Amino acid sequence: MDLLKTLKERILIGDGAMGTLLYSYGVDRCFEELNLTHEVQIAHVHQAYIDAGADLIQTNTYGANYIKLARYGLEDQVKKINTAAINIAKQVASDHTFVLGTIGGIHGTQTSLGTKEEIKRSFREQLYCLLLGNVDGLILETYYNLDELTTVLEIAREETNLPIIANVSMHEAGILENGIHLSDALQRLEDTGADIVGINCRLGPHHMVESLKNVPLSRNSFLASYPNASLPAYHDGKLIYENEPDYFENCARDFRNEGVRLIGGCCGTTPEHIHALARGVKGLKPLTEKKIIKRPSSIKVKENQVRTETPLLDIVKKRHTVIVELDAPKHLDTTEYMEGVRALKEVGVDAITLADNSLATPRISNLAIATKIKREIGLRPLVHLTCRDRNLIGLQSHLMGLHTLDINEILAITGDPTKIGDFPGATSVFDVTSFDLIKLIKQSNDGLSFSGKSLRQATSFHVGAAFNPNVARLDKAVERLEKKIACGTDYFLTQPIYSPEKIIDLAVATKHIDTPIFVGIMPLTSTKNAEFLHNEVPGIKLTESIRAKMRSASADKEQSVEQGITIAKGLIDVALENFHGIYLITPFMRYDISIRLVEYIQKKVQSKRLGEVLSTARL
Structure with a gap:
């Protein structure tokens, strides 16, 4: 036959x-x-x-x-x-x-x-x-x-x-x-x-x-x-x-x-x-001629709406930029949280980043908090979006909501496993990987949903991605970074780095890459904090020198905080010499620490600019 x-x-x-x-x-x-x-x-x-x-x-x-x-x-x-x-x-x-x-x-x-x-x-x-x-x-x-x-x-x-x-x-x-x-x-x-x-x-x-x-x-x-x-x-x-x-x-x-x-x-x-x-x-012969119904005209996709703010990507390409992570509360009282955001805006941070239930622990929805920040305070939110908590339906709906609320900066990440959080029996979804999520977000910028259906409007998302340089083989980590760039990543936020040498190594390893990198700096508050991060949090490693410095200040709580700030300033100095982006991660809602570091960064940048002006004048 x-x-x-x-x-x-x-x-x-x-x-x-x-x-x-x-x-x-x-x-x-x-x-x-x-x-x-x-x-x-x-x-x-x-x-x-x-x-x-x-x-x-x-x-x-x-x-x-x-x-x-x-x-x-x-x-x-x-x-x-x-x-x-x-x-x-x-x-x-x-x-x-x-x-x-x-x-x-x-x-x-x-x-x-x-x-x-x-x-x-x-x-x-x-x-x-x-x-x-x-x-x-x-x-x-x-x-x-x-x-x-x-x-x-x-x-x-x-x-x-x-x-x-x-x-x-x-x-x-x-x-x-x-x-x-x-x-x-x-x-x-x-x-x-x-x-x-x-x-x-x-x-x-x-x-x-x-x-x-x-x-x-x-x-x-x-x-x-x-x-x-x-x-x-x-x-x-x-x-x-x-x-x-x-x-x-x-x-x-x-x-x-x-x-x-x-x-x-x-x-x-x-x-x-x-x-x-x-x-x-039964008894029917195959069709040999067919009249085609004309394909419906594609629904016209409206151009991106005019943005009321300069994209973060454009800012970091032109000048030193500071973004601060301040996670939404684990409870429903937002009074102190909003005070912290207002204080950070007053010192001139460029964006507030909002984790998506970090460490698999439920917090107020970062979409809700982002909307509140944008409307009440007028500060740009950078919303994290994980693959862990939402299936494709939920991700598509969430993105449509972000666009509708004019929230355009997204950090696409995998998400911490549910086993480490408050609900270890919860199910992780992972319909897609972070690589896929980046592609799908960028597809919406073409006016297409995940299914290929027209959204009738093009979104204007800029997509950040996470990057962990705290690994034995930095070259392999950079290869992964390059794959994310191929998927459409606009900029990167690194895991907290606690080694000046690691920052320099990162600069050398990525010198061929134009995509901006925000170097993660998370101030330490105590020797217990340092040991926990080093031993129990994936993707974070501290040098023995830094751990020793934190141990030396362990007798006094405030001295421990000051030691953590001093360490952070040293890391910031190296980061500013090699990168335009600084990503401050606020520890334990201590936004006062982040404010001090933002002020320090601004003084360093101003001093550097002044030095460049004077040097040019002498020439």
Whole structure:
């Protein structure tokens, strides 16, 4: 049998969801492992879809790759699992059934699952297993990231002449997460070597049909569609798909009328859905001509609003700049806190930075405090945003709120683990990494949400990122810094540094980098404070010399504070010689200490300017 030749002649029916049926049977584990342990059950699922009218069945290998199997400790079983899956499918398939080797996307929304090189290695391993099993073709499905799909498609096309189906997935009807229109994406897949291009997962039949209305027929590829059964409901801890399978009968005709030659089902679909699809296209010939509905004009994105303040990035490039971290209260009394902010504004700080529940300890929302500072005091807030506490929905909503409130400076960070905070049983989200978050924030500056949907207005965010120079291999830390710059970072805030030599080493290691760096200075208040930071806080290390100085002043509380200020001044002197940005971290709400250091910085800068003027005058 020849799959592509058959598609020229008639519409083919694919199978439905494997996981949905297994889940309904009470299986809640690695579905791909069942190829080794429950061969009969997997065979029954394949047989049920064939009996329902499926012309194509997919091997139970969607997640049978090194990266995804590693979640279950099965990464060394890639070959066994894929080989078993092929054997099961072939034993069930009739002479008129095509067996497609399935390879699912790895990233999805979880972009932290693997680097591009790791994904390529993992894909090749699974690909070779499927090709050795002599499948009738390949289906690459559930790829939200078009770059990931084209990357693996190129590899597959180089290794085989078998038919390849390449399906993208969309968060929004008609558009991919990076803003590319479906028709453009499918054309790119065809150009990369796919024989059948289409869509699967996330959307139900209605939105898939609507998305395909703007997609023209091609002479070089066929269209495929694998919709979900419906939007899922959540009952008793389980996702339930509730639509009637008969609904798919009419939907099958709608897909045919958009030129689709291969129709199957994704999440929530069962043999009843596939039987309905088969009934719907029975006797219908494939569409050979199609009238395209003109793609709706892109919603015009308004330009960035005129900012009422000079961006922090522009300031630090021109002169020495001081920002001060003053974390929001852990309680609801903001009186003392706001007094501290007012005092810091009076001495001329350029911004107040607000951590996002630092050390995984809940505080008043930094968005709320930032708004209060901006409206009541008129001082620029720099809001930290962690990947820990919000999923993609929450992050998108939060960014839209920040823009609406005209808060434009963001520090994108991973976030401290929940285990160290007040609620150690709390769940860390980490839908994205800090690298991804930086990219997504910058995408909103193009007027696009995470899903690729238009925001109808471009944001004007400047994005800072964290940098830890307190490591054994500074060159490796700088490589990480450079990757963040590639993602769109505008400036960096370092972890507190307690070594003049480390500041100088940092200047030398980053001399080739134009992106501004704010050097973190956190005054010590006691020897206990020093020892805690050195021994218990990740990313902070003190020199033995500084620890000894703090121990020498331990007999007197005020003397300890003065010693900490003296140490901070020495570090500031070195930082000012090498960098324009100073990032003061206020200890224990002692904003009086930060005020003294801001005044010290201003005097040092003024003295330096005066010296430069006098030197120029003499010349």
